[in-house]
Amino acid sequence: MTEAYIYDAARTPRGKGRPDGSLHEVTSVALSARLLNAVKERNGLEGHAVEDVIWGNVTQVKEQGGCLARSAVLESDLDESIPGLAINRFCASGMEAVNLAANQVRGGAGDAYIAGGVEMMGRVAMGSDGAAIAVDPSLTFKTYFVPQGISADIIATEYGFTREEADALAVESQRRAALAWQENRFAKSIVPVRDQNGLSILDRDEYMRPGTTLEDLAKLKASFKEMGESMPGFDKVAMLKYPHLDRIEHIHHAGNSSGIVDGAAAVLIGNAEFGKAHGLKPRARIRATAKIGTDPTIMLTGPVPVTEKILRDAGMAISDIDLFEVNEAFASVVLRFMQAFQVDPAVVNVNGGAIALGHPLGATGAIIIGTLLDELERQDKTVGLATLCIASGMGAATIIERV
16 A cells, blocks of 8 residues: 655644634634745645645635635635535544545545645634534434533543642643743744735634633633533433443533633645655654544544554553643543543643634644654654544544654
């Protein structure tokens, strides 16, 4: 099978996903097009240089509706002969775009792809697409549906994580993210966003709160306690599914959950012939990809079984992995991953994660692959694994290996 290599990984800074966020004036199509232009310029791509643009975005309505990927290609300076494919695997959409592109290359369906995603959460609100999993009674009753925050609290309850542990992980995420920016660890990947006059709109992740302390977080009210315990409450729905639990411990709040932000990310993937034709040196190969379905009520445990699956498929052990990126959708997701595999916290989310930097849904999967690659290079390590939990009960993972 043909090898699929990563030649470049780029992302925009993440802006606060609200009206006063720096990227609020930029549409999803425009931000995507600017990033596609950056990939084109950074790698000297002319004509029909790539087979397709595969682009993840989750809330596919209004200006993020239609085939956003094709719209972004037409808005960009890429050749109009390049098509576009918009995909949605919820929080793993950006990763699934990369994995799909890699597997297309490995299967011989084209020499190269640009893959990634975008989400402008301040312009197109999460949940505004009215997903059936949350609103169709025939499905919600069958699946014992609860909102993701309740699912995160179920994980904490089931696996014994305290609010203090979750808050400590959040404070550490903030510390690591601030240090990463201080030491310019993201410099290779960041593409500043500029206006039509070339003036900078945003050149740095703006969601971070580096001065956050445990004392600050202790003052915050648990975000999902009221919706869980009200009548009729989601806690009771969960306990119908998990009757061994006598209550749900609500430990998550805005400070130990992922931030709502705007952003985009792209990865350039191709075979060896593509690199030779364009004078590009591969940075890593995509060694394995995986996805899996999981319990839709607890919902967010997917990183554990999908990691088991990808390691099994690749003939690897957890000890073969040098660094991990586990999306910080909620603190309990990462705590459960580290508990399940007994991995050293020092090698997980080395530069902070979505708690500190934010989680632009359709882009995050591609972001963490790029962050993982940059950190493998910085530390002169070899193999990394990136994984995300996914709404409605799924998991996705990618293993990359430097070359």
